[in-house]
Amino acid sequence: MVMAADQSADVFASALLPAGPLGTVARCWRYPVKSFQGDEAAELTITAGGVAGDRAHALLDTKTGHLMSAKRTSALLSGLATDDAITLPDGTTVALDDPGADDALSAWLGKPVHLAGLDEAGELTFEMTFDPPNDESEYYEIPVPANTFLDLAHIHLITTATLAGCAASRPDLNWDVRRFRPNLLLDVPGEAFVEGTWMGRDIKVGSVVLHVDGPTVRCAMPLRAQPGGIDREPGLFAAMNELNTMTPNHLGAYATVVTPGTARPGDSVELL
Helix, strand or coil, rough: CCCHHHHHHHHHHHCCCCCCCCEEEEEEEECCCCCCCCCCCEEEEECEEEEEECCEEEEEECCCCCCCCCCCCCHHCCCECCCCCEEEECEEEEECCCCCCCHHHHHHHHEEHHHHHHHCCCCCCHHHHHHHCCCCCCCCEEEECCCCEEEECCCEEEEHHHHHHHHHHHCCCHHHHHHHHEEEEEECCCCCHHHHHHHHCCEEEEEEEEEEEEEEEECCHHHHECCCECCCCCHHHHHHHCCCCCCCEEEEEEEEECCCCCCCCCCCEEEE
């Protein structure tokens, strides 16, 4: 992510923050297939390249070659993925190693698709719009890091302080953490967007050290309906622009792995 010009002052200010405890890990997730529902995990194994098993598979549009994402194809969010299989909305289970997986997934989505593993990642792009509430707006090709199915960085984290602050300011909107699909929900006190003060710093999460690279720009996905009672919420886009005056339409943070290890709910979080 390219850092906004007005963010440099915030990064400088973050360097003045004293090292010390921030809080604890509240919840952990991994998503075995990109844009599908994933697993809430009791423990994450975090390697030099990110969460083990996270976005290990993805769908490719065989006509365009694009990496498929719920940013463009919202139906993907209604599928559930584990390390072994995908469960479709009608209850059909498709094993990831099933030779007929492509046919089953193509029939579900009504277009030819291919279930790819990381050995097929290479140089890929996905499609997204810069007007998330409007699914009919123009879409643009965005490259992903080479040989991955990640949007941008190894780890995506969000704080309870940010979600609680946003919900307090806009209680008319649903700020369910699952909308934002983080790997880590960190239970820390403070104001909304407190993670913005950590930019350019390292944090220790369990036995893992992460470098906080930048804020997470939000796309159409948090606005979309998901299983489990999460309805479409287009008003979130304007709210994130209004509430985050430091970096509008950003919520959460991206981080890269400095020291691999494990992280689990209850582990301490420390600013280094």
